[in-house]
Amino acid sequence: MKSVTTESKARLGITIFLAALVLLIGLSLVLYLRAHAQLSKSAVLYLFSYQLIALVFGFGIIFLLIRWMLRPYRRIIAAARESPVRASSARSESEFVIETFQALVEQLQAKERELAHLHALERKRAERSERMSERLIANIPSGMVAIDGDGRITSVNAQAMKIFGAADTGALAAYAGDGGAGLMSVNADYTSFFRSSPAVAEMIRDCLETGRAFRRQEADVNLKTGGTRRLGLSIAPISDASQTVEGALCLVTDITEVIELRERMKLKEGLANLGEMAAGLAHEFKNSLATIHGFVQLLEAQLAQSNNNCRETLDATLTEVRLLARLVTDFLNFARPQQLSLARIDLKSLINECTSEVTPLMSESGIEMIMSGEFAEVLGDEMLLRRAFVNLMRNAIEAIDPQAQTKRIAVMADVDDDAERGYAHIRLSDTGGGIAPEDLHRIFIPFFTTKSRGYGVGLALVQKIFVAHGGDVSVEKSDGLGTIFHCRLPLSPRGSDMEQA
Secondary structure (H helix, E strand, C coil): CHHHHHHHHHHHHHHHHHHHHHHHHHHHHHHHHHHHCCCCHHHHHHHHHHHHHHHHHHHHHHHHHHHHHHHHHHHHHHHHHCCCCCCCCCCCHHHHHHHHHHHHHHHHHHHHHHHHHHHHHHHHHHHHHHHHHHHHHHHCCCEEEEEECCCEEEEECHHHHHHHCCCCCCCEEEECCHHHCCCEEECCEHHHHCCCCHHHHHHHHHHHHHCCCEEEEEEEEECCCCCEEEEEEEEEEEECCCCCEEEEEEEEEECHHHHHHHHHHHHHHHHHHHHHHHHHHHHHHHHHHHHHHHHHHHHHHHHHHCCCCHHHHHHHHHHHHHHHHHHHHHHHHHHCCCCCCCEEEEHHHHHHHHHHHHHHHHHHHCCEEEEEECCCEEEECHHHHHHHHHHHHHHHHHHCCCCCCCCEEEEEEEEECCCCCCEEEEEEEECCCCCCHHHHHHCCCCCCCCCCCCCCCHHHHHHHHHHHCCCEEEEEEEECCEEEEEEEEEECCCCHHHHHC
């Protein structure tokens, strides 16, 4: 259509040019006839020359005008010659241009149909992917709830509906998927949807208002039939590029059975430890009672014979009675809850007092005590901590062979002054024979012992004391060169923290 218009313009320009030429010639003849009688011959020649120059100038202007009007047409011809359609002598340039552009239009239409086909295939593929994603989300074992920025529930899967019991609340508006098994669109506010679990609703409110994420949280959901279920959940904000919160995503899992299983395992482990502890206690009582029974029989025989060895027998009997009393006392100390009497304690002074208490035992065995490092100040119960450190020192003394060449106990201290909460570290090492690898995981179990005259409450009591103070105790190293016990206690709070404590 454009090529036809350009050619019409060219024809119109030529027609105007010819009409102007005829008009100019006619005007010149009229002027010549009128002026012939009045003007001289030179004036007539001058006037005719002027008209001739004007005529040539007009020709030039019209020629340029025609070239300007035909320039788009020439460009179209040049573009058409570069197309796959070839020119022939039987066709004019206009016909050639029209055929060329018709061919190009047909090619564009074919490409358009091809693009439409590809678009349809891509749309089908996207729909399949979307349906697959919906099925995956709908059939995951965890519940999923999506909330928009206004607090409205946008989509929920079947597991979430089952967990929160919302299927019969009338909030269900539409289903996606077959038979309602896909994602569901719920027309409800999150506060009404999570009314059976206020803790979850509170976390979602916090997430929408502040953008805070909650990971691996636990909450209870109240059942309509009574009772509660335990939920494990994670809540994450949905933000745009400018970090503006536009909604929240909540993933929920019913972990009631897991919690119950964990509690049963803890109970089973506790009962197993209790059984082992009771067996050890009964064994120690049986041994001591058998010894006392033997001494009493011996004392009875000595009295019958008026033997002067009664005092030795009575002393041995009293020793066994004292061992039983100490066993019962330590067992009660381990079994009863610890009531801490907290005060600031300088660990260096406390370790010195504990060393003084065991000095007679070290002197008998020729054991050397070495102290080094930075001793901190802690907040604790001085009596309980002294008992714990004395027990560790006694164990170290008993672990060292009296015939060994090197007999030494070392107490090394350092401080881990962390910005949030620092710890004081005490490492107590000995040069004994070490603990067997198979026994390392059992040494803190009550009444487990490898000693011939031990009853296995000491280390269990030590662990309980350190744990009650917010610390812990562990075996850092144990081999043929000795054992290192690592004790850790929280540092004493400073200033106003101490007053609050």
